Amino acid sequence: MPMxxxxxxxxxxxxxGTRKVVEAIGLPDLRDKSVLIKPNFNTADQAPGSTHLxxxxxxxxxxxxxKPKRIALGDRSGPAKTSKVFQEKxxxxxxxxxxxxxxxxxxxxxxxxxxxxxPGMHWVNGFWFAKPVLEADAVIGLCCLKTHxxxxxxxxxxxxxxxxxxxxxxxxxxxxxxNQRNMIAxxxxxxxxxxxxxxxxxxxxxxxxxxxxxxxxxLTFASSDRIALDAVGVAALKMHGTTDKIEKRRIxxxxxxxxxxxxxxxxxxxxxxxxxxxxNASGPxxxxxxxxxxxx
Numbered sequence: 001m002p003m004x005x006x007x008x009x010x011x012x013x014x015x016x017g018t019r020k021v022v023e024a025i026g027l028p029d030l031r032d033k034s035v036l037i038k039p040n041f042n043t044a045d046q047a048p049g050s051t052h053l054x055x056x057x058x059x060x061x062x063x064x065x066x067k068p069k070r071i072a073l074g075d076r077s078g079p080a081k082t083s084k085v086f087q088e089k090x091x092x093x094x095x096x097x098x099x100x101x102x103x104x105x106x107x108x109x110x111x112x113x114x115x116x117x118x119p120g121m122h123w124v125n126g127f128w129f130a131k132p133v134l135e136a137d138a139v140i141g142l143c144c145l146k147t148h149x150x151x152x153x154x155x156x157x158x159x160x161x162x163x164x165x166x167x168x169x170x171x172x173x174x175x176x177x178x179n180q181r182n183m184i185a186x187x188x189x190x191x192x193x194x195x196x197x198x199x200x201x202x203x204x205x206x207x208x209x210x211x212x213x214x215x216x217x218x219l220t221f222a223s224s225d226r227i228a229l230d231a232v233g234v235a236a237l238k239m240h241g242t243t244d245k246i247e248k249r250r251i252x253x254x255x256x257x258x259x260x261x262x263x264x265x266x267x268x269x270x271x272x273x274x275x276x277x278x279x280n281a282s283g284p285x286x287x288x289x290x291x292x293x294x295x296x
Contacts, residue, residue, distance in 0.1 A: 003272055004228035005025060005274045005276050007025050007221065007278055008277050009021050010277075011281075014055050017219070018220055020220070020278040027062065027063070027138075030066035030067075030138055031067050032069045033069060033138055034072070034137045035138045035140065036138070036139045036140070037074075038193075040144050042085075045210045045211060048144035048200075048202050048214075053089060053094060056073065060098050061098075064098070074102070075103075075105060075163045076106045078162075106167055108130070116189065118189040118190075122179040128165065129166075129190050133164050141157055141160050141193050141195070143155070143156050143160040144199050145237070146209055147237065149207050150209075151174065153254065156230045157233075158226055162184065185255075185259035185262075185265070189265070196224070196226060196229055201219065203215045203219075203236075203237070205240050206243055221233065225267055227257055228273045231270065234246060235289050235292040238251075239289055251293065275289055275293065
């Protein structure tokens with residue numbers, strides 16, 4: 001299997017950090033294609049509680065430069081109401097300004113959802129998945145670097161997919177103490193993103209996903225491999241100091257990552273990941289994160 005590249009930028013400017021890591025990894029040819037951007041909009045809490053508008057703006061600018069036929073930004077929030085989150089974040093106004101569509105997944109009719117049953121699933125009867133994700137030519141995820149105190153342990157690119165699954169499935173997910181992290185990985189089985197950008201300019205190293213103690217890391221990451229990106233994110237949290245649930249387990253033994261590997265969603269170990277600094281300034285921190293990653 002070829003090495004999965006994870007770009008790392010040390011830059012306090014989210015727009016610049018996003019531009020650097022996207023250009024380092026590269027986008028596929030998007031000319032005349034339909035592109036779906038998936039932010040982290042559980043709530044409208046300030047980043048890293050949710051995706052910062054600067055990250056969205058930078059991503060849309062990079063995508064528009066390739067002249068796609070359609071750009072849409074879609075999500076299902078929870079516990080907050082999605083349309084209210086879009087409004088509070090200023091996404092509707094930004095969409096009008098920049099010329100992209102907004103898709104409020106939980107306002108879609110039933111026929112815009114499809115039942116998914118991954119192999120060997122921990123879901124009782126599968127889950128309902130948003131069809132616009134499957135219909136897009138390219139999906140770009142925008143996640144945040146943070147821990148998750150309600151059972152996920154961390155919430156990055158794999159956990160981002162929760163907003164693509166219908167709210168009717170959330171009770172089963174959230175009440176499954178033993179299998180919740182396996183189920184999070186399984187939600188990623190139906191699709192493969194073209195790219196995921198992770199905002200670590202500020203990170204939650206405890207608490208999360210909405211609020212928590214902040215680490216001003218000034219980091220932005222990107223990869224086309226969700227497992228590689230989450231592994232690097234977990235390594236960054238370990239480097240800083242984080243929760244016992246993350247500290248006391250090896251990176252590829254984390255349930256989300258282990259189950260994603262079983263499903264073949266990306267790399268299977270740290271030796272298949274290349275941590276790529278985008279410039280000289282990013283080199284030392286990228287090397288530190290890579291060292292933690294290699295040690296597990």
